[in-house]
Amino acid sequence: MNRHLLSIHDVSAQDIVRILDTAESFREVGSRVIKKVPALRGRTVVNLFYENSTRTRISFELAAKRLSADVINFTTSGSSVSKGESLKDTALTLQAMGADAIVIRHSSSGAPLTLTRWVNGSVLNAGDGTHEHPTQALLDLYTMRDRLGRLDGLRVAVVGDVLHSRVARSLSFALVKMGAETTLVGPPTLIPPEAPAWGVQVSHDLGSVLPKLDVCYMLRVQTERQRQQFFPSVREYSRLFGLTRDRVGLLPEGALVMHPGPMNRGVEIDSDVADLPRSVIEEQVTNGIAIRMSLLYLLLGGSGAEGGGDA
């Protein structure tokens, strides 16, 4: 595997299987009374968050702590960043402090790659601009494989604002890599016209796609996009592309509903739908910790036997 995880393009299908398998062995750690293994004892993981993201930051923090790493949270408010320090100087500072891994969330696409120019440690992309969010995609694959037993041939729709979604990019690339049949669904203004080149299908009719799915993956829609005239109103968006109570019935039995969170209940997903047994949104969160443990472990080459079972 590469030293960094910046994009799904950094990992092969074989790598992905290894990441998911390793996560499998770490998931058990989370169900113990003492949720800790010594795999990364003495290693330092920095969470460098230029954007607010409670769930991703906490997930990475828990993952690192369960591996016994020392964790430093470096967020924009109340740090030198808010005093105007550049990414470069922040990177050089963290480098000087001996960070073994830097988990970065940034509003600028490409910032994680830029960061690698100035640090020796591993860089993990926790979401950059409208580029990628590879750890989210991996935890989603984990959840699909866990629930449905396979990835190859799975029929998955990713629904919503694909154009501005880093989750959709990483997930599409990862699904295609693992042999899933992927369809992007949304208004034409929110689907990149070049998407077919990624190896995915495109549809603008959610109702016709739903009956053929194993997974319906809903993306968060920012109401700000309406002001930018990507669609006429939130109401119309919801009517055409929301997973409503009526529409969810079109899904085959056993098909999953997924969402990366945070949800806009009543916009892209009805509240009742989010709470159905087929919605695995909380499982995604739980699995996120195991996936991030797996990634930190594999990227930092943790000591001891693979997995946490023998700790």
Next chain:
Amino acid sequence: MPERLVFRGARVVDPASGRDEVADVAVVDGLVASDAGAGATVLDCDGLVLSPGLVDLHTHLRQPGREDKETVETGCRAAALGGFTAVSPMANTDPVADHAGVIHEVRDLGRAAGLCDVFPVGAITRGLAGEAMAEIGEMVEAGVRIFSDDGRCVPTARMLRNALTYSRAFDGVLIAEHCEDASLAEDGQMHEGLHSYSLGLAGQPREAEEVIVARDLAVARLAGGRLHLCHLSSAGSVEMVRRAKAQGLRVTAEVTPHHLVFSEEDLLTYDTNVKVNPPLRALEDRDALRAALVDGTIDAVATDHAPHAVEDKEVEFDQAPPGTTGLETALSAVLTHLVEPGTMSLTRAIEAMSTAPARILGASGHGGPIEPGRPANLVAFDPAAEWTVEPPFASRSRNSAFLGRRLRGRVIHTVYAGDLVVADGKAQR
């Protein structure tokens, strides 16, 4: 400075006269002469090409306002080292060059540097704000020939019509447009296409340029005057210019070395040094630009030399200002990527970098012909010399899109107004 020079045994390439032959060229008292007489300084030019000095229609020298990025003097030194004997600094300084005062200041700084001619560009609208026409007549009296709101286009067809129509009062005056529709370009970080979507960078479609090229050509038909289109980037723009020229419209166009060499694929590592505006487009656009330069649809190569401070470029991609330096690499880039592979003749390359821009600018002392009695603005370069683009640069900035790349062709001597301002590749002042 020696007053009498002989360039011995150079291959003289002079598009204005059609000459391409090995010959000696003498310079006496600032002029090309038939004989320098005994005691002249003899420069052995075996293996070198001697041509009229290069002329840049599109330069950013940053003074006044951002002297940390470039000054007139450092920019002129970069120009001389790149083989240029004339540059045209754009009006987007602080204060803006929208009145004679700034024009005089910039030209005087150029004279004091004494490294090349400086022909300042004046703003079309006051403060580049696009709202009220600047005092074009006063700036013409101060010597300005090119007017441009470079960095943005004149916002309305009406304003452009008036500027073009008004400019007809003055001989040889050019309205130069940076063609970019602001609403389509909106925050675009790179060319819109497969790569912009994959990289998660807001795209700027080629149509952002093309709708303004179409508008400007239509307005120029209506208003008359002389329209010049800056740094074309798209195949569609080129096609429109080709048609307009065939119909007899008085329009000229330029292209930058970086648009001739690079494409959107050079942005895959989020390298801010190749972030430019207009953005680097698809390979088919690049190839169309090359063909248009060869066939004369695009008249000239212009550097759009845009120096930026290291701390402004060493940032997240979407926070970096667009622009690359160009004066010190332009000739080598064209020689390496167009002449060497046989896409373009050496004569056409010199024409596009010297003779044509001199004519567009109305700089009669530049661009050749290299004949006795003509002002001695010359460059001698070694077309075979290979070098790596790396600091130190004469420019105060080092944001070159060519950084770290190998290029062929190196300027050896530059003569400006009879003075050897660059000798053996070293600036003499």
